[in-house]
Amino acid sequence: MIANFLEYFYTDKFDEKIILKKNSKNYSVKMVKDLVFERIQNNLTLNSTSKDFDNFSFVINFLAEIFTNKNIFIDEINSKKIIDNGKFNGFTELNPKDIIINFQTSGTTGEKKIVQKSLENLFSESEALKNQFPTLLKDKEFISTTTMNHLFGFTFHLILPLNSENVINTDTVAVPENINVENSCLISTPSFIAKMAKYQNYPVKNPQVLITAGAELKENVFKFAKEISSDVIEIYGSTETGVIAYRNSFDEKFHIFKEVELDCSENFAMVKTNFSLISPVKIMDKIEKFYNDDILVKGRTDRVYKIQEKRISALEIEKVLNSCEFLKDSYIVKTDEKLACLAVLTQVGLDYLTENNIVELIKKLKSIVKTKYEIVPQKWKFIDEIPHTVNGKIDKKEINYLFDLNLSFPVVVDKNFEDGKFTVSLYFYSNCNFFKGHFNGFHIVPGVVQLFYAQYFARRFFGVDCVSGQYRKIKFTNIIQPDKVLKLELEQIKNGISYKYIDENCGYSSGILPIKTLNEEIKA
Numbered sequence: 001m002i003a004n005f006l007e008y009f010y011t012d013k014f015d016e017k018i019i020l021k022k023n024s025k026n027y028s029v030k031m032v033k034d035l036v037f038e039r040i041q042n043n044l045t046l047n048s049t050s051k052d053f054d055n056f057s058f059v060i061n062f063l064a065e066i067f068t069n070k071n072i073f074i075d076e077i078n079s080k081k082i083i084d085n086g087k088f089n090g091f092t093e094l095n096p097k098d099i100i101i102n103f104q105t106s107g108t109t110g111e112k113k114i115v116q117k118s119l120e121n122l123f124s125e126s127e128a129l130k131n132q133f134p135t136l137l138k139d140k141e142f143i144s145t146t147t148m149n150h151l152f153g154f155t156f157h158l159i160l161p162l163n164s165e166n167v168i169n170t171d172t173v174a175v176p177e178n179i180n181v182e183n184s185c186l187i188s189t190p191s192f193i194a195k196m197a198k199y200q201n202y203p204v205k206n207p208q209v210l211i212t213a214g215a216e217l218k219e220n221v222f223k224f225a226k227e228i229s230s231d232v233i234e235i236y237g238s239t240e241t242g243v244i245a246y247r248n249s250f251d252e253k254f255h256i257f258k259e260v261e262l263d264c265s266e267n268f269a270m271v272k273t274n275f276s277l278i279s280p281v282k283i284m285d286k287i288e289k290f291y292n293d294d295i296l297v298k299g300r301t302d303r304v305y306k307i308q309e310k311r312i313s314a315l316e317i318e319k320v321l322n323s324c325e326f327l328k329d330s331y332i333v334k335t336d337e338k339l340a341c342l343a344v345l346t347q348v349g350l351d352y353l354t355e356n357n358i359v360e361l362i363k364k365l366k367s368i369v370k371t372k373y374e375i376v377p378q379k380w381k382f383i384d385e386i387p388h389t390v391n392g393k394i395d396k397k398e399i400n401y402l403f404d405l406n407l408s409f410p411v412v413v414d415k416n417f418e419d420g421k422f423t424v425s426l427y428f429y430s431n432c433n434f435f436k437g438h439f440n441g442f443h444i445v446p447g448v449v450q451l452f453y454a455q456y457f458a459r460r461f462f463g464v465d466c467v468s469g470q471y472r473k474i475k476f477t478n479i480i481q482p483d484k485v486l487k488l489e490l491e492q493i494k495n496g497i498s499y500k501y502i503d504e505n506c507g508y509s510s511g512i513l514p515i516k517t518l519n520e521e522i523k524a
Contacts, residue, residue, distance in 0.1 A: 002014070002163070002165060003123075004096065004123045004126075004163050005019075005159075005162035005163055006066075006093075006094060006096070008029045008032075008033070009033060009036075009067075009091035010091060010093055012030075014029045015028060015029050015033075016028055016029070016030070017165070018167055019032060019161075019165075019167060019168065020032055020056065020059060020167070020168050020170060021168065021169045021170065021171075022056045022169075022171060023171065032059075032060070032063070035060050036060055036063045036064045036067070037088070037090075037091075039060060039061070039064045040064050040067060040068055040088045041088050053078070053147045053149065053172075054078065055144075055147065055148055055157070055170035055171075055172070056170040057078055058077055058078055058148045058149065058158075058170075059168065059170060061077045062074075062077055062148075062158070065077060066099060067091055067092075067094070068088070070098055070099050070100060071100050072099065072100065072101045072102065073102045074102060074103050074104070074149050074150075075104050075149055077149065078149070094119075095120075096118060096119035096120035097118050097119075097120045098118075099120075100116055100117070100118055100119075100277075101116070101117050101118070101119065101122070102114050102115070102116055103115045103116075103117065103150070103151050103154070103239055105150075105151070105239040105240075115151075115239050115240055116277050117242075117275075117277055118277055121242070121274065121275050121276055121277060122154075122155065122159045122275075123159070123163060124259070124275055125155060125159075125242045125243060125275040126155070126159050126160045126163040126164065127163070128243065128258075128259045128260075129160055129164075130160075130163070130164050131258075132246070132257060132258075133209075133233065136185075136208075136209050136231050136233070137160070137164050137166070137185065137209070138164070138166075139166070139183065140161070140167070140183060140184060140185040140208065140209065141166065141167045141169050141181050141182070141183060141184045141185070142156075142157055142166055142168050142184070142185045142187065143157075143169045143171070143173050143178075143181055143184050143185070143187070144156070144157040144173060144186070144188065145173045145186070145189060145192045146187060146188065146189055146192075146390060146391045146392065147390060150391040152187070152189070152391055152392070153187065155242070155243075156187045156211055156213075157187045161185075166185070169181060169184070173186075173188075176196050176201040176202060176203050176204075177203075177204055179203035179204060179205065179206075179207060180203070180204035181205060181207075182205060183208055184205070184207045184208060184209075185207060185208065185209040185210075185211065186203075186207035186210045186211070187212075188211075188212055188392075189212060189213075189214050189388070189390075189391060189392025190212055190214055190215045190216070190221065190392055191214075191215075191388040191392045192392065193210075193212060193217065193221055193224065193225055194217075194221045196224065196228075197220060197221050197223075197224035197225075202228060203228055206228045206229055207228065207229045208229065208230065208231065209229060209231045209233065210225055210228070210229035210231070210232045210233070211233045211235065212225070212232070212233070212234050212235065212392075213234070213235035213236070213237060213243075213392075214393055215392065215393075215394075216234070216236075217234055217250065219250050222234070222249065222250035223250070226249070231248070232248060232249070233248060234246060234247050234248070236254050236295075236297060238281075238283055240276060240278075240281045240283070241271045241273055241276055241283060242273060242275030242276055243257055243260075243275065244256065244257065244260055244262065244271060245257060245260070245262075252294075253290065253294035253296050254294065254295045254296070254297060255293070256293045256294070256295060259273065259275075260272070260273045261280075262287070262289060262295065263280075264287045264288070264289045264295075266286070267284070267286065267301040268282055268284050269282075269283050269285055269287045270283075271283055284300055284301050284302035285297060285298075285299070285300060285301065286299055286300075286301050299315040300315060303315055305334040305339065307334070307337065307338070307339060308375060310374065310375055312339065312373065312375050314331075314332035314334075314339075315332075316372075317330075317332050317339070317341075317369055317372075317373060318330050318331065318332055320368060320369055320372050320373075321343065321368065321369065324365070325346060325348045325349070326345065326346060326348055326349035326352060326361070326364065326365060327343050327344060327345060327346060327349055327365070328344050328345070328346045329343070329385070329386055330342065330343045330344065331386045331394065331399065332377065333396075333399060333400070333403065335379060335400075335403050335404075338377075338378040338379060339375060339376065339379070340377055340378070340379035340380070340403050341365075341377035341379070341380050342381050342383060342386060342399055342403075343365070343381070343382050343383070344382075344383060344384065344385055344386065345382055345411065349361065350411065350413065350427075352364070353382075353411060353427075353429065354429075354483075357429065357431055358429050358431040358432075359431055365377075379403060381402050381403065382409060382411050383402070383412065384415060384424075386399075387399055406433070407433065407434060407449070407452070408431070408433045408434060410426040410427055410428045410429070410432065411426070411427040411429065412424055412425070412426060412427075413426065413427050413485055417461070420491060421490065422457070422461040422462075422489070422490045422491070423487055423489050424457055424487070424488050424490075425485055425486070425487050425488075426453070426485065426486055426487075426488055427483075427485045428445055428480060428482055428484055429482065429483060430443070430482035432445075434449045435482060442481075443481060444479045444480060445479075445480035445481075447476055447509065450476075450480070450501060450508075450509050451511075451513075453488065454466075454488065454490070454497075454511075454513060457488060457490060458490055458497045458499070458513055462490070462492055462497060464492075464497065465515070466496075466497055466513035466514060466515060470514055471511055471512065472514075473511050473512050474509075474510075474511035475509060475511060476508070477506070477507050477508060477509065477510075478506055478508045478509075479508070480501065480508050485503070486501050486503050486508065487501070487502050487503065488500075488501055489502065495514075495515065496512040496513055496514055496515055497512065497513040497515065498510070498511070498512050498513075499512075499513060
């Protein structure tokens with residue numbers, strides 16, 4: 001058994017071992033070493049021809065970086081040239097302590113910062129995982145819904161399988177249908193699993209092991225995870241600390257890894273670990289620690305805002321709102337010295353909105369918060385789900401964008417993806433602010449608003465920018481009045497996204513949105 005994957009490069013005795021897979025093609029250690037050697041020797045530009053993130057290129061690029069650069073920036077690996085001072089003569093032995101890897105992350109403020117770890121830190125972390133789960137992490141093919149250029153994907157989809165002599169499948173898992181590998185270990189985020197649970201989308205082949213991290217799984221999501229995989233490992237940790245604890249079912253408390261020491265106080269905890277260059281690390285979580293070293297994570301303590309000289313816990317207000325019959329989820333932020341709430345309605349909440357109006361619904365929600373707290377959210381946005389990044393973190397940038405946008409959002413009643421086509425049912429309630437001035441006594445949804453939401457949902461569903469370029473075949477055939485539920489259909493076609501607003505009786509508008517190409521993005 002190898003101590004770490006660097007041993008693959010120091011000898012030829014592992015050359016026939018399969019360690020990578022792409023598009024059903026197996027890559028042995030020898031093939032990987034040849035690719036890495038070629039990229040270093042020829043000083044190749046290390047980027048993918050596709051605008052989508054390429055895990056395979058990332059692995060080869062990262063291995064090439066290790067032998068040429070002692071200070072590696074993860075977010076640059078697929079977009080820079082190898083810098084080799086002098087002719088590269090082969091894979092000489094390295095000290096993992098000397099190789100520093102820079103990860104980009106963001107805290108509760110959303111501001112980006114760099115976290116540094118040595119390769120030795122990452123090896124120690126993977127060793128702890130191997131020791132804790134020796135049988136679960138043996139003879140598996142690792143697949144992932146998250147990319148390798150963030151610490152979760154990097155640790156669990158790259159370092160861990162390489163160090164445990166498993167196979168990395170680098171194919172992108174974008175939808176549940178892509179989970180079709182025998183004897184797999186699936187690396188995924190809570191948000192991806194939650195969507196699978198919500199729409200009852202089952203894998204083609206169930207993973208034997210499922211590893212998730214980034215946020216606590218809700219009870220119904222954990223139950224679904226156990227349906228599709230007999231062994232579920234939920235990890236608690238952070239970019240700064242690495243892994244701290246784990247649990248295997250919703251009813252369990254988190255168990256601290258034996259390599260980690262945790263000291264808890266009322267508003268923070270200190271984590272002593274060899275998974276980080278800096279130790280101990282202070283984390284702003286409220287944690288209850290039990291005699292057997294199990295812990296209960298009670299939430300962030302740094303999401304406390306000062307409003308009108310009073311300290312308000314965003315987490316506590318969310319708990320109150322999420323426990324009422326009108327909301328299934330919420331997220332509280334501070335904007336312009338006021339609390340703002342992004343809310344996801346239940347069917348009861350949607351029925352209340354359609355039977356009354358948005359003003360009455362907000363009054364109702366405010367009154368629920370006021371039973372516990374004096375300060376209540378003053379700004380409200382209703383959306384179909386709380387935005388998350390591809391790696392499962394709350395997307396604070398997108399949330400700030402939504403509140404900075406001075407435009408009411410129609411309520412998402414339903415959404416569906418089938419045969420490459422996204423359909424979202426939208427309810428344009430009468431109090432939407434874009435009805436003001438359009439027109440007195442006869443309100444209609446302006447054409448520019450229809451275009452905006454077509455662009456917005458195209459970005460959400462397809463991940464493309466439809467703002468720049470020339471719109472084509474735009475037609476407005478019928479007017480859209482308040483309190484209507486319409487379907488917005490979006491389909492990716494050649495050089496664009498086609499859209500149309502329809503209901504069971506007629507069509508209202510249609511057209512083709514431009515897609516900003518990769519070349520256009522580079523020029524911009």
